[in-house]
Amino acid sequence: MKSVIKVFNKCLEAVCIFIFAFIVVVGSYQIITRYVFNSPSTKSEELLTYSFTWLAMLSAALVFGKRDHMAMTFIYDKMSQSTKKILSIINEVLVLVFAVIVLIYGGIYITRLTATQLTASLGVPMSYIYVVVPLSGFITSLYAVLNIVQILKEGE
Template sequence: MEGIRKGLDKLILFICVVLFMLMTVVGTYQILVRYVFKSPSTISEELISYSFAWMSMFAASYIFGKRDHMRMVFFIEKFTKNAQKTVAIITEIVILLFALGVLVGGGSYITSLSMTQMTPALKISMGYIYLVIPVCGIMTSIYSVLNIVDLMKNSKEA
């Protein structure tokens, strides 16, 4: 299980680094052609926007995997350790259901609906832009299952 988590972590971090590097290079190009050559690029802004959206979705999956998302610890800390683990497991189940239902199910639906729509500047299918939603939903679901297994394993050890 830990191997799956580490592999997924490395993959997501690699994707985020590549996207950030792409945004940096394209942003520099955009500034250069706009202010130095007085000829603004039409595709660079759109490419940066979509890259940022993709990077944000991958980073959100990574954060859910690490369980570093925002939590109301002041409320949870009032419970016993056993109740805290139960709440943590229920939270992970809710995240899993959301990821499967909304991100994977809804994301797949919107991806298939938008395959015929083209982006204005890049002239690629919007379905490819929306594809990040079900992909990250699958990743979040995998992380959620791994988190549930870890929580269950830790509660048996305690």
């Protein structure tokens, strides 16, 4: 199972790296057209905004899955192993509930709601932008379940 998770992590990392590189290229293009040619591109600004949204949502899911997110652990570190295990499971369950209710359910709702709405300069349906919310919710939920399984196996 760990090898499948590693492959999934690498694929998600590759997607995030690609989006980040895309943001750098489009951002550089935006700067050049604005300051060198004195004719800013409105399409590139919209592309940057939506690409950043995708990057933030997918990266957040990835960081959660790898357990690399920020945490203040000074109290947690002083607890017993059994208490740490219980708190870790509670934490993962709370994240799972949040991901299912807010990200997946809410994301599907907002994606459906904006299906007929088009972006200002690109003319792309807004649902294409918002579909990343339930997608990241699904990824986060998957990671939460895998993390719970891993926490339970650690004690055996």
